[in-house]
Amino acid sequence: MNHTLILLAALLLAPLAETAAAVSSSIHPGQSWLDTDGVLINAHGFCTLRHGDKYYWYGSHKIAGKTESENNEAGVRCYVSRDLLNWENAGMVLSKTAQGMSPEVADAGILDRPKVIYIPATGRFVMYFKLYGPMTPEGKLNTKEAYVGVATATQPTGPFAYQGKFLGGGSETGSGDFAIFQDADGVAYHIAVRKPDKGRKDKPLVCGRLSDDGLKPAGEYVAMEGVENATEAPALFRHAGKYYLLGSGSSGWAPNAARMFVADHLTGPYQSLGNPCRGMNPHNQLGPEKTFGGQSTFVFPVPGRRGTFIAMFDINNPEDPVHSGYIWLPLEFSTNQPAIRWRSEWNLSVFEEK
Ligand code: GAL
Numbered sequence: 535m536n537h538t539l540i541l542l543a544a545l546l547l548a549p550l551a552e553t554a555a556a557v558s559s560s561i562h563p564g565q566s567w568l569d570t571d572g573v574l575i576n577a578h579g580f581c582t583l584r585h586g587d588k589y590y591w592y593g594s595h596k597i598a599g600k601t602e603s604e605n606n607e608a609g610v611r612c613y614v615s616r617d618l619l620n621w622e623n624a625g626m627v628l629s630k631t632a633q634g635m636s637p638e639v640a641d642a643g644i645l646d647r648p649k650v651i652y653i654p655a656t657g658r659f660v661m662y663f664k665l666y667g668p669m670t671p672e673g674k675l676n677t678k679e680a681y682v683g684v685a686t687a688t689q690p691t692g693p694f695a696y697q698g699k700f701l702g703g704g705s706e707t708g709s710g711d712f713a714i715f716q717d718a719d720g721v722a723y724h725i726a727v728r729k730p731d732k733g734r735k736d737k738p739l740v741c742g743r744l745s746d747d748g749l750k751p752a753g754e755y756v757a758m759e760g761v762e763n764a765t766e767a768p769a770l771f772r773h774a775g776k777y778y779l780l781g782s783g784s785s786g787w788a789p790n791a792a793r794m795f796v797a798d799h800l801t802g803p804y805q806s807l808g809n810p811c812r813g814m815n816p817h818n819q820l821g822p823e824k825t826f827g828g829q830s831t832f833v834f835p836v837p838g839r840r841g842t843f844i845a846m847f848d849i850n851n852p853e854d855p856v857h858s859g860y861i862w863l864p865l866e867f868s869t870n871q872p873a874i875r876w877r878s879e880w881n882l883s884v885f886e887e888k
Contacts, residue, residue, distance in 0.1 A: 558619040560881040563861040564817045564826065564849060569613060570622045577611045578848055578858050579647035579664075581832040582618075583690065589615045590690045592661065594646045595626060602787060602852035605669055607645045610661065612691055618836075618844075619881065627692030628661065628685050636696045639683060641668040643675045647831065649714045650690075651722055653748045660748040661685045661694050662714050662724070680708030680729050684749055697749055703728040703740050704755035710737075713832075714744075715770040715800065722748050723800060725768050725779075728755070737764040737784070741801050760804030761795050769833040770800075771843055778872060779804065780845060780865075782829045787852040789824040794872060810845075810865070813876030826876055828861040841867060842885040845874045 555572035567575045577593025584590075591613040600606035609629040613621035626632075628648075630640050639645065644666035652659050665683030667676040682702045685694035702724050703709030709726035716722045722744040727737050742755035764784040771778050777797045783790035792811050795804035811822035820827040828847030836842040842864070849859035863874050864884050877884070 560879045561619060561862050562879050563863055563877065564815050564828075564859055567621075567860055570620055573623065574856075575613060575621060575860070576856060577613060578855070579831055580846070580848070580860075581649045582834045582844075582846070583650050583652065583659075584837045585652055585659075585690045587616065588690075589618050590624075590650070591615070591621055592627070592648050592650050594648060594663070596855035596858065598856040600855070602850075602855050603675065605643055605675075606855055607642075609639075609645060610648045610663065610694070614691065624691040627687070628663075628694040628696070632693070638665065638699060639696050642683070643667060643669045644677075645683065647711060649712070649832070651714055651716050651748065652690075653722070653746075654720065656747050658686045658688060658747070659690050659692075659694070660722075661687070662712070664710070664712070665699050678707060680710055682709065682712065682724065682726075686749075700750050702726050702742060702751055702755070704742070705729045705734070706731040709740070711766040711768060713768040713770050717800065718772065721746075724751060724755075725758070725770055726755075727764070727766055727768070728757075739765050739768060739779075739781070756801050758797075758804060759802040760797065760806070761802065762793060762806070765793060767830045769830050769846070771833040771835055773841060773843070773867065773872075774870065776870075777804075778807075778833075780810070780830045780833055782825065787850040789820065789827050789829060789850070791823050792825045792830060792874070807872065810872045810874045811876075812873055815861075815876055816878060821876075826861055828859075833865060836882065836885065839882075839885055 580593030595608040595611040612624040612627040615621045646664040648663040665681040667679040681699040684697045687694040701708040707729040712726035738757040739761045740755040745752040765781040767782040769780045779795045794807040794810045797804040814821040815826035818827045832846040834844045845865040847861040851858040
């Protein structure tokens with residue numbers, strides 16, 4: 535073949551390559567989830583957000599070849615979708631290596647569990663993330679200073695500009711896993727695991743109101759009465775006038791049993807609903823006792839469908855975090871008792887089954 539022919543062949547084949555990634559019509563929990571380019575989705579400890587007619591998936595970008603004991607996060611990556619099934623890579627919306635980035639972010643040992651809300655009053659998207667200090671001189675993760683980092687953007691796909699950090703939770707050492715819950719009146723709350731400090735050994739879940747612009751705590755944190763001590767990975771949602779909390783136990787990256795609570799008021803008192811998981815994940819043979827191998831990260835109220843929620847989990851893979859996975863399952867209510875049943879394949883039509 536001469537050069538002209540090779541060029542012609544390349545031009546003809548190029549469009550085929552671009553459309554190679556198959557269009558999905560369902561979700562396959564626990565299986566590799568590819569973006570519309572056919573590349574593994576890399577957005578962990580994630581959340582989703584609906585804005586306009588699109589959905590946004592934000593998660594921590596894990597660096598290939600590094601373990602969770604290393605400085606293995608590059609920042610926050612975003613994907614965009616119109617159907618919650620097919621996700622297009624929208625790039626890094628907060629990057630540790632961005633030009634002019636604050637050293638608080640650039641040198642962070644942990645930048646994890648990003649959550650994004652939209653604040654109509656300011657027209658800003660506000661992103662929160664677990665932000666821990668630089669690695670110790672011995673090369674260990676520094677978990678002593680557990681901050682919440684805050685960044686804002688005027689567009690959902692960023693870029694997000696770093697605004698600073700706060701030690702939430704009312705502890706001198708800060709807070710661990712957290713949820714950001716925006717109530718019906720638009721007020722946002724930071725719900726977090728309070729770290730032990732000099733005076734206290736326990737790890738209660740605490741709730742604090744954020745300022746109207748969402749950038750910092752605006753008052754005292756209160757313990758969420760009735761929530762089991764050391765409940766991690768919290769995800770909150772409201773249903774039929776009640777507040778529900780999904781969370782995990784505390785066993786590091788290893789899976790444990792999910793737990794759920796309900797209350798009439800955001801701060802409690804909460805009542806235990808036990809473990810909402812049912813069934814088994816056939817890919818790893820794990821059931822409710824290990825949350826199908828996952829750990830909660832978010833509960834997404836499906837827009838336009840009252841009372842329908844998607845429970846979202848990470849499958850942690852501390853030795854090879856870039857291959858950590860995702861579990862999305864419908865969260866179903868019957869007589870107000872929530873249940874998260876394993877399904878190997880499903881789509882939004884399950885919410886019309888009843
Ligand atoms: C988990 C937490 C993860 C990670 C891990 C570290 O409980 O949910 O985000 O921080 O501990 O051991």
